[in-house]
Amino acid sequence: MKKAFLVVALAILSLSMVFAAGSKEEGSTKGQYVIKTGIGYNDQSLQYKTLEFMKAHLEDATEGVVTMELYHSSTLGDDLAILEGLQLGTVEMFCGTIGPASQWSNAVKLFDLPFLFTSYEEVDALLDGPVGQEVLDSLKPAGMIGIGYWENGFRQLTNSKRAVRTPEDIVGLKLRTMPTPVPLATFKLLGANPTPMNFGEVFTALQQGVVDGQENPWETILANKFYEVQKYATNTGHVYSPFGVIFSQKFWDKLPAEYQESVREAVFAARDFNRAKARESEQEIIAELSKYMEITILAPEEIKPFQELTRPVYDQFAEEIGPELVQKAIDFLENL
Known part of the structure; x- marks a missing residue:
């Protein structure tokens, strides 16, 4: 009787050790x-x-x-x-x-x-x-x-000086851009004074008047409360970033x-x-921003002058980006 009890006890102990080892091994993989x-x-x-x-x-x-x-x-x-x-x-x-x-x-x-x-x-x-x-x-x-x-999202333009409806309205504005060459060239063609800057510095720069405006998607403009230091916004949609x-x-x-x-x-x-x-x-974001900012919504035909003025950027950077890649992207989009 004692022998049978001992066998059963040893069996239970063995199973417990197996399950414990399994649990330990499983737990060790977490994270x-x-x-x-x-x-x-x-x-x-x-x-x-x-x-x-x-x-x-x-x-x-x-x-x-x-x-x-x-x-x-x-x-x-x-x-x-x-x-x-x-x-x-x-x-x-x-x-x-x-x-x-x-x-x-x-x-x-x-x-x-x-x-x-x-x-x-x-x-x-x-x-x-x-x-x-x-x-x-x-x-x-x-x-x-x-x-x-x-x-x-598509990047939109905001500034503290004036409403932007035509390319002429951009002339002379000090605009923060991403610290990359193409946006700098784009806004120079539009007559602005682009200033490259990392994102974390943008709000303070706008607040202190270091720059007049910036360009970012609607959601970014709202989430970061740029409306507190910017009065005007326009749906230029100039770049999808x-x-x-x-x-x-x-x-x-x-x-x-x-x-x-x-x-x-x-x-x-x-x-x-x-x-x-x-x-x-x-649209909800635009409606919310309109409570604090003057929003200018451009029709497609009003955006065409911006497109025409900035088209030379393609020729300027095609060699650097890769002519085949640029043409491949243009052909792909034209054939959709």
Whole structure:
């Protein structure tokens, strides 16, 4: 009887050890791969809410094996600092305005060309297709793995001096632009005095009168309360500036294939969430901004003079960006 009891006890003990080992092993995989990322915008922005959506989706899909640490309000530095962090391996993911990545790839400057896109349908088709992927792949030599694009939106013009309805209204305005060459050339052609500046400095520069205006998507203008220091806004839509979703190759190469696929799926799910929310709310955002600003809505024919004046930018930068890539993008959009 004692012998039988001992056998049963030993069996129970063995099973307990197996289950305990299994639980320990399972627990040790939680948070095994951590994706740290940060943005310049605040935690009320759609960009941050998109990151929260991706975090929930990814952590659920991987049962917590892959987790995300999110930072906002430039806690990790500006976009350029985070891109440099990808190379160093101190940051795993970038999801900011792709423009600053032109320091490593001239192909990125394709999206700076003025009036390349005229609709969201064109945006989605090109970004999610082979041309968009070619731009992302151009970052591989710099140790960056580009996965996709999120919505940043068409950039609109604001200033504190006067309503802008014609190109002549831009002449003489001191405008903050992204610190990349194409926007500088574009606004010089329009007669402005463009000033390159990192995003985190923009509000203070506007407030102190260092610059008269800036250009950013509607959602960014609202989320960052630029209306507090800007009186006028115009729907120039001169550039569609996407958020690039890019990973550190050092991190990516350590990630097993199954989790690489989970990350891709989470990026694309967040992209769809992001675009839908941004486009649904665009008119609501304009209506909200109109409470504080004088909004000028230009008809398509009123935008044509701006397009014509800035077209020489294509010739100026085609060689630098890559003539074949520029022509490929133009042909693709014309044939949609």
